[in-house]
Amino acid sequence: MDIEDASPTGAGEDNLQPRFAKLRRFISDNSFSLEELRYLRILLFEHRVDIVGELPIELVIQVAEFLDLSDLAACSAVSRRWREVFLSSPVLSALMNIFYPSFAHRSREIQATQKESLEALRRVKRARDGQDGFHFSKRFEWEHESYFKLDPEYHNNHEDIPATYAQYNLDNDDPEPDGVSASGALYSNGKIAWRPKRHIIVVDSFLSRTRKIFSVPAGSLVSPELRLVAMGDQLVVGSIDRLVVAWDHVRNVYLEKRLPASVKRATTEGPRVAIILYSGQATLWEFGGNLKSLATAPLANYHGFGRNTLTNWQSNLTAVFHPTCNRTLFLASAYDGAVDSKTVLKRVVYEFNDARHVKTFEIETAPIASRRTGLVWIRKVLPYRRDIIGFCEQPFQQDTNETFVEFDIYDRKFTARINEKFNRYGFGWRTMNSDGDLDFSVQFTDNSYVAASQQPGFDFGNGESFVVW
Known part of the structure; x- marks a missing residue:
């Protein structure tokens, strides 16, 4: 026609x-x-x-x-x-x-x-x-914070603020600058989870203007320091060596699980936690339920990795939940391959239905930099760039061209942005000490953080108006 x-x-x-x-x-x-x-x-x-x-x-x-x-x-x-x-x-x-x-x-x-x-x-x-716009921002600290009130459903003595804070202010227990509070802070859905003290986890909610203070596990069996590894709309997840701990910051419930190896990284969505271990294993934990192993050995065997390639593949392994399909989980990784005696960069995503592998997606690109580590940052990019898993080689230089690879979670499709200057903001890239969504952006600093509202008219109290260039 x-x-x-x-x-x-x-x-x-x-x-x-x-x-x-x-x-x-x-x-x-x-x-x-x-x-x-x-x-x-x-x-x-x-x-x-x-x-x-x-x-x-x-x-x-x-x-x-x-x-x-x-x-x-x-x-x-x-x-x-x-x-x-x-x-x-x-x-x-x-x-x-x-x-x-x-x-x-x-x-x-x-x-x-x-x-x-x-x-x-x-x-x-x-x-x-x-x-390029105006934001209303405020710096938030541990003590003397007037914006957040102690959550009345969690803290029985929420009206006696000095007494509550006093019980957590142990002498000589503050983290060093550039230490715990900045590198371990997490943001999700208008809430911050951070550690102003080594023995507590603080969850601040911008929308309800409330603060909850959770105690960290202590004892001879959990002597290594806790790391915050994931935060979602329901759970805050930390790890102490082989122990994974989680707080339900909505229902105020705490649970923990012992794992076969130390936790490398994790992600959470709703009541689910996907965990990558230093051994290269992956496991799925339903909060309040049992652990389910995600079989990664068959994935490695499928590629026929050599020893060094397997190490890089395991080091890059990252889990990402599908934002709307409850049973869908992606494992993503990257490694170097060879085609016609030439090195190529492989980016791969494995789709799982619950704990069952259902499909593999791959893309290969030519390396740009001659000096490479084989290590790749794999992260879900910021929400204004759709729901995309981004791949960026470590270390990157912002003044050079990078092959930034994207995997669209909905279309199940790879895109390689070849010969484009790496643009953190344009590519929706999350940095180590910052995060955000469509409502707030957050910059984590020493023993505090700065939050900026993306919502017109949102009131932080005594916030400041500033321009981000």
Whole structure:
């Protein structure tokens, strides 16, 4: 079917609906080629009419999918009719699936309103533009913090603030600068978990303006120092050698599990914790349930690793939960391979359904730097870049080109950003001492942290307004 065949121009009134139906089927069942798009642009120019308002919604959606959020805002400002079309529920729904798929997928059971979808897109745009905007920020410290009140459901003596703080202020037990509090702080869903003292975990909630102080396990069997390794919407997870400990910071419940090896890294979502051990093993723990082993040996055997390659593959192994599929977990890793006697960089993602491996995804790129370590940072990037697992070789230099590899969790597809200067913010990269989402950004410092709100009008109390360049 040619584009001319679908045109309703000159058709009788009785023929319009069948012809529109053909056009809808053509748009819904096919993808336009570049030549067809070019020809469509010529037709639109020749007719010189506001054809956008008359296009079938399927075609408007295809047009909108090519737009960035700034372009969408410009289009919606052209006229009232363009605004009605581009901000209609079908178009917003399609755009949400591109820019904020977690919101779109979580809203399937309860259809999001047009207002909710539009506000979600605004939040994405604010977060993406935050590099050049005004923020309201505040530095938060351990003592004498007026913003956070002790949580009344957890602290029985929450009204006697001096007495509560006094019981945790043990002499000569403060962490050294650049030590525990900065390197071990975690952020998730408007909450901070950090360690102003070695023997406590503090969870601060920006939205409820409350603070909970959890005691760290102590005793002869847990003498090594606790490390915070993961935080999610329900759990704060730490490790003491082979002991994994978790606090349910919503229900105020504490549990621990003994593992076969020391904890290297972990991630958590809801009541689940995925743990990577220094031995190269991976395990899944449902809070309150049993441990399930994720078989990594067959994955390594599939690749036929040599000794050094296996070591790097195990060192890079990282777990990431799917944000909306409860039973889906990804293990991601990276290693050096050889193709036609040339070294290539391999990036690989293994999809698990619960503890069962179901599929493997791979990509290979040519190395850019001649001096490499084989170690790769693998992290879930910030929410304004969709739900993406990012791969960046260690160490990177910001003034050189890097091959930054992305894996889209929803599309199950790799993309290699070759010959692009590494842009932390543009690529949505989380740094060691900072984190954030669509609501807040956080910078961890010595024995304190600085939080900035992405929400217009959010009140931190005596916060400061500043510009981030």
